[in-house]
Amino acid sequence: MRAGTILRAVWLIVAVGFMLLPVYAMLVVASAPDDTDLRGLVFNGFHLPENIRLLFGEANLPTYLRNSLILCVGTGVLDVMFSAAAGYAMAQLSFPGRRVLFALVIGTLALTPMVLVIPVFLIVKELGWVNTFQGMMVPGMISAFGVFLVRQFALGIPKELLLAARVDGAGEFRIFARIAVPLLKPALITLFLVHFLAQWDNLLWPLIVANEQELWPLPVGLANFQSEVGFNYHLTTTAALVTAVPPFILMVALQRYYVAGLTFGGLKR
């Protein structure tokens, strides 16, 4: 029994250690003064602040960071707003077209972006949105996942609560804003987090729709980083580290919402 517990602890520490090893390597190489030691095992001084200063001063990292933040916060807020409205309505209101809309949402959950990027690109081109922020943002603005998540959550709002408000003479929009939205808050935070993290990592769409460096978000900037700093591994790694910081902060601040978002659909329904 006791030996089993110790063995289990040792296994877990080794396993988690291996899972953290690449993260540790990132820290080591990102803090290196040059590319002489790329093993990522031992710190060779701690030049991380200088490296970051260099990237913020001489490379386009601040532009990429700004673009990524605009993209992720902007579309995240829009997704939360539209998904909250539609998800609530689909769960609690009776209106024409509800079934069709639900089928549409479920159907889009199954589609792969690889099928859609070509026609969506042609639509965006038709709209004259190639190389614009709206071109990068609008097609990914609302997610079927978001609408579905809010709907599932909103099914749990007690009918009597809404009915009582109606009897008291509250209008439907007022009920949505004053009663539903506060109750939906955990789902909305989860949705924002999931959306932010997914968008933060979105390389494919900006790569297709934005060729101008001024518009690039971090993933695209990072993919082309060698054109800025040359084959400079330690500075590329510093940039990668900077990229990982905002998701990390969000995850720490909103950990339980993150787990809720990940496991949504994985547990019993």
Add this chain to the structure above:
Amino acid sequence: MSVLDGVRARPQATAGMLGRGRTRPQATAGVALTLPVAVFFVVFWLVPFLAAIYLSFTDYEMAGTPNWIGLANYERMFADPGFLNSAWITVVYTVCTVVPTIVLALLVAVPLSKPGRLNRRLRALVMIPAVMPLAATSMVWVIIYSDRGMANTLLGLVGIEPQSWLTSSDLAIWALVVMVVWKSMGLFVIILTAGLQALPGEVYEAAAIDGSGAVTTFTRITLPLLRRTLLFVLVISVAGSMQAFVPAFLLTGGGPADATQVLPYYIWANAFPYEHMGYAAAMGMVLLAAMVIVSALQFGFLKGGDE
């Protein structure tokens, strides 16, 4: 406990006291609240999907107009070594990332889901690799796989010769697989741990009283009870692997010599740099069909055991 649990457990709400009939204010509000989403899904999902089906039967090349060519794109695919190679690599890549990831994640999640201070701390640490952006992850692994990087250093300790992981056509795909397994593992450990923690404790107490060993408990109790979570993990990891574009794009650029040219990469390359939009759309359709079939099979396979 998940934040969403309490709410999800409720039975689906029915039309309630108002019956099936709708009231005018509700109908108006319902339409108003869903209209933006409905328009959005039609413009950016439904229309593109139908357009993709249409394009897949044309020779559209970005410049010029699409001409209907019937099934020619689909016929061309099965004679195109590039497509066949990509399809095969996608199969290998999917199987070899999904199976080890789930097995390893289970091996970590089962002991990790037990209570205790050490486990609580380790669970928090596991989240770090899980939230690393894939782009940043790929940059780090490029360095791990470099000639003087961590992979060669650590393998050198057990007497393995240094390898050119990303530029050898035999090794590159495996280098990609290892990175993806590492990247997805954190995520799946979290999901599986949450699933394990939600299992009823009494069953385990009963099993312990009956003198059930660790292995028996795992195969007879944990695995069957965890089936839904496992199905979920399986479905998202297979779907994720089948559409994975970023690792191949960032780590190897599909190379060397097409060795890591997974299907999503081949579709992208055909559609954008080469502008063979019609052909790429047809390949997208085949990928979508494959994904739908594989998902249906997984649901059938794992649902089959229910009740």
